[in-house]
Amino acid sequence: MHPRDLLNEALAGLLARPVRSALTTLGTVLGITTLVVTLGVAATAGNQIVGRFDELTATSVTVEVPAHTFPLVEWADVSRVTRLRGVVAAAALAESDLGANLVVRSNDVVDPARVTDQTLTVLSSSPGLPAAVRGRMVEGRYFDAGHVARGDRVVVLGQQAARLLGITGLARAPAVFIGTRAYTVIGVLGDLRREKSLASAVILPPTAGRPYGLGTVTRVLVDTALGAADLIARQAPAALSPGNEALLQVLSPPSPTRARDAVQSDVNALFLILGLVSLVVGAVGIANVTLVTVMERVAEIGLRRALGAARRHIAGQFLVESTLTGLIGGVLGASVGILVIVGVCAVKQWTPVLDVRLAFMAPAAGAVVGLLAGLYPALRAARMEPVNALR
Template identity: 80%
Template sequence: MKILDLWNEAAAGLLARPVRSALTALGTVLGIATLVITLGTAATAGNQIVGRFDELTATSVTVDVPGDDRPLVGWDDVREVTRLRGVTSAAAVAEAKESANISVRANELVDPSRMTELTLTVVASSPGLPEAVKGRMLQGRYFDAGHLARGDRVVVLGERAAQLLGVTRLDRAPAVFIGTHAYTVIGVLGDLRREKSLGSAVLLPPTIGQRFGLREVTRVLINTSIGAADLIAKQAPLALSPSNAAMLQVTAPQSPTRARDGVENDVNALFLILGLVSLVVGAVGIANVTLVTVMERVTEIGLRRALGAARRHVAAQFLLESSLTGLTGGVVGASVGVVAIVVICAVKQWTPVLDVRLAVAAPIAGALVGLLAGLYPALRAARMEPVDALR
């Protein structure tokens, strides 16, 4: 029996009862569509979570410098970190217990309407702090290398500290008194996305901070490009202090790729079983209908055997019919699944992510399900004797 003849006979058998064939393929359509939607939605959701992953957390690296008899990291060492590929900004910060509660006054006048003397935290930092804490200057400017070189007595207030001290304008060069010395306020730093506690602090240049015990760098704040945090976490200690890199403690975020893979695996584990159950139901439907078809076509089978058809020819015909049913269900199910994923992403305004291999494998899986489902009916049809079938 030629392959073309076998194909024509199988197609004729399916088209003889198109409604029954369509209903038989419906189970496979539902199973394949459920699998495609589940896997596609899992991949899309994982990618969407990475897209909306907290960029601040994913790109923030902190290097803690322990106290030692000699400084492990100098103020100028931060420049070495900024040279690393993947670093977008970095700044050094110095904090000390004795500078956590220092009396700060806005002026020498007594104003009953507001507090003019507060206990605030005084922090020394390098000039790149606004970028390192993901903030912006609400007023004025941040001190730079020129202020450090001249030893200017200037400060920058955090947004909350400026509000408490009543510093609302900088056009008249207001000053704050830290202890008995006056310092000119040149800027107000706010909208901090990182190290929000600095919003209530008084920020000093390192040259001024030495007067308050802020001589040594205690932390280095580093921002990286997405995906570079792990690498920078390994390189930063060597760049800051090559001879004492092992003593520096680095805090790096978890890789967004791991989060995406974890979400995708969780969604797959929850819903993949649903698609498999639907696929099993479709396979049972194909097997049942194919078996009924064999019983209805006993006379046809007997006539074919009497005319010289071998057992393998009869078995191949019914196997091909069930495989075509599964293949049709797989193609339709894969198409429905892809369209459903696109619609879901359009409604949610997501970027659809679908593995091309999944769309190609779905019809093949449908054909395989149909083949396995038609195996028993085909073998039963092949075992019929011509005389018994015709009788």
């Protein structure tokens, strides 16, 4: 039997009952659409998550400075880090057990009707802290090198600490008391995107923090450009403490590529099952309808066999019919899936990410599903004896 004749017969069988063929194809369309949408949305979502991961985490490098017999990092050493290519901002912090829970009050007057004492964390930092933690001064200003050099008794409060102490404005130069020492509040730090614990902290210049054991650097926070974190993580210890870099511990973010692959793999594994279930349902529909078609065309099969058609011709006709059904469903499903992905990305203002190979593999997958679904009905039709079929 010529392949062209076989194809014509298969098309004639499909077009003889167009509504049934359309409903049969719909199962494959839904299955392929689900697969394409699943893989496309998974890749797009993974890309978006990694973009947020890059923005908030992959640009942050922290250098931990352990306690030593001599200061491993001086306050002025931070300026060497800022000169490294790829560093956006850097700041040093000094934290101590003594400053972890200090009583801070907003005035020195005992008022029985109002609680003015708060237990807050007191720490010291270098002037570049707001940029290093991606925060902003919601009130006033941050202390600068002049305050540090003069030893001014000034303080910057985290936004939550200011609220706890009842400080709502800086117009009257309010002061806070740490023990018996008074410090003028010159600014309120808020909108922190990193180191959110600083929102409830009291931040002193290095010279003012020495009475509380805050004269030695314990941490250096570095904000880097995208893609520069790995390089800065290797260079920062040598820049901060040449010759002692092995004593410093660097905390750098994991690779964004590994994070993206992990996210995409997890999302794929979660939703791929749904696509496979839909595809199986479509395959069962094709097999069921093809089997019904075989039973309805018993007389036709008997006549063809009586006129000389071999078993392979009968089996081939029904296999081609089911394969065409799956192929059409695959083409339509891939098209609908791509449109759905583009539509979702347009609504969410995402950049669509889709493997081009998927658009070509989806129709092939539909054809394979149709071929497998038509195996049993085709074999059953091929095994019919002409006499029994005609009878």
